[in-house]
């Protein structure tokens with residue numbers, strides 16, 4: 001469902017050239033729980049930003065569900081994100097002035113194909129799933145980091161996106177909270193056959209992933225299922 | 234921009250104001266309110282002064298229409314016939330003559346130069362509210378002779394020493410007292426029949442006597458006047474009466490009050506207009522700058538959040554209107570606060586006018602003044618808010634999120 005072809009991202013700062021992504025080619029299938037791993041600076045965030053339509057590659061292309069996203073206009077990209085993608089950030093990135101419920105409902109409220117009733121039901125059921133339904137009227141600052149991250153996952157999930165992206169969602173969490181969040185991803189993946197692409201550099205996270213892609217210096221150095229290499233770069 | 238987008242923008246705006254910094258919201262509203270008050274206060278006050286001066290001039294100087302001697306002549310002559318003619322014209326309430334003579338007034342050890350103005354007390358009542366301004370004694374009777382009414386500032390206050398007076402007076406004349414008037418050789422004793430206070434300086438420093446008395450001073454029937462003031466009936470315009478008089482044979486110099494005001498106060502009115510424009514300009518600039526800064530700071534502080542919102546599929550229009558609507562809400566609240574403040578201020582000033590010897594003024598603001606100023610300030614606010622809102626909403630996700 002995601003086709004990545006020879007993706008390059010080059011940052012130029014004066015004379016210095018940083019090849020953040022250097023020819024990444026990948027196929028991601030529906031229902032996969034994919035982990036992107038690698039050392040700091042290896043290009044994980046850059047890749048996820050490209051996939052999430054948050055940045056544009058220097059060259060190469062990405063085709064999601066048959067759509068070459070490089071050809072979309074600015075507005076079409078926004079709508080693509082709203083209708084097809086969910087994004088979870090390392091630092092939760094909730095709107096501080098909105099309640100838990102309002103944060104979660106926000107993406108649904110903008111969808112033309114959702115009415116009040118459905119927005120309410122969808123938000124309520126996803127909040128129940130993450131176990132924070134009772135806290136729906138709280139503000140983000142009244143929740144723990146792990147709870148906020150779960151709300152942010154609920155926000156990304158409320159529109160039942162085709163693909164869920166998460167960039168180091170556990171980086172700011174203790175291992176207990178991390179485990180809760182990872183279990184939640186696992187559950188979502190299993191219950192809804194949800195495609196999930198998650199970036200991590202914690203080794204123990206790999207137990208949760210179906211498939212692990214390792215990056216180094218902007219290149220894929222390994223790609224394998226259940227720890228076994230599918231192909232070596 | 235659909236309904237859903239607007240709804241989300243409004244929700245974001247409202248929550249940001251509700252749950253963001255309370256003090257910044259209150260301060261912004263206060264500043265806008267103050268700017269509104271500042272914008273309307275001076276012009277309103279000048280309008281009030283203008284209105285007050287105009288009314289005094291109509292009441293004590295010119296009437297609605299003033300008939301002056303032909304150019305080159307000192308008096309309006311053939312007075313009785315002229316008065317009859319004017320009084321018979323449609324729209325004329327009453328025409329009444331004035332004749333002023335300089336005199337020296339003596340009271341005990343005080344000597345003062347004054348103008349003594351002869352009036353026809355009955356007719357004068359139709360034109361001037363002087364008869365309602367008596368503070369003691371009574372107004373002149375039609376055929377009183379040897380009696381005057383004098384302004385309170387001339388009568389003076391016996392408790393104030395002469396050296397401390399800011400205006401020369403007779404040092405405390407009371408009703409019934411005798412004063413001596415000397416008109417270039419002719420000396421007459423008068424009884425002070427009444428003391429008035431109009432608040433209009435030139436009326437308050439004049440003495441009034443009757444036409445009959447002045448005829449005795451002159452030693453002959455007085456068929457001439459220095460000028461005639463005309464009061465018009467409601468529903469008639471000054472201009473109409475002026476044209477009418479000129480058309481039907483009044484060959485004297487006929488002027489409306491507005492003509493005269495234009496001539497005498499033209500410069501002052503111009504200065505008022507400039508000051509009004511400046512205070513409007515300053516108010517608009519301050520409001521614009523303040524809102525611009527408030528919203529710019531808000532957008533800069535929210536850059537990361539804006540990036541996040543875009544990343545989750547919120548369109549830039551929604552983000553722009555989020556900030557735009559915040560300004561609109563702040564502007565509406567601020568302007569409402571300003572309107573209330575100004576309104577209270579105008580009520581306060583109606584009871585406690587600014588009083589000087591020349592005029593007393595209250596805030597004079599028409600509903601139109603309120604509406605115009607509200608609109609101007611509102612538009613300025615919207616521009617001030619939407620400029621940074623527009624700019625920040627165009628920023629690309631990468632640079633916004635990295636903020």
Ligand SMILES: Nc1ncnc2c1ncn2[C@@H]1O[C@H](COP(=O)(O)OP(=O)(O)OP(=O)(O)O)[C@@H](O)[C@H]1O
Nearest residue numbers: 011018019020039040041042043044045046047201
């Ligand atoms: N905006 C930018 N301008 C210049 N260089 C950049 C920019 N963003 C990323 N880079 C560079 O691209 C490379 C990849 O960065 P990226 O953020 O993708 O790494 P990462 O794998 O996510 O690292 P981490 O684990 O620390 O988050 C790094 O060398 C980084 O310095």
Ligand SMILES: [Mg+2]
Nearest residue numbers: 044045046167
């Ligand atoms: Mg990263």
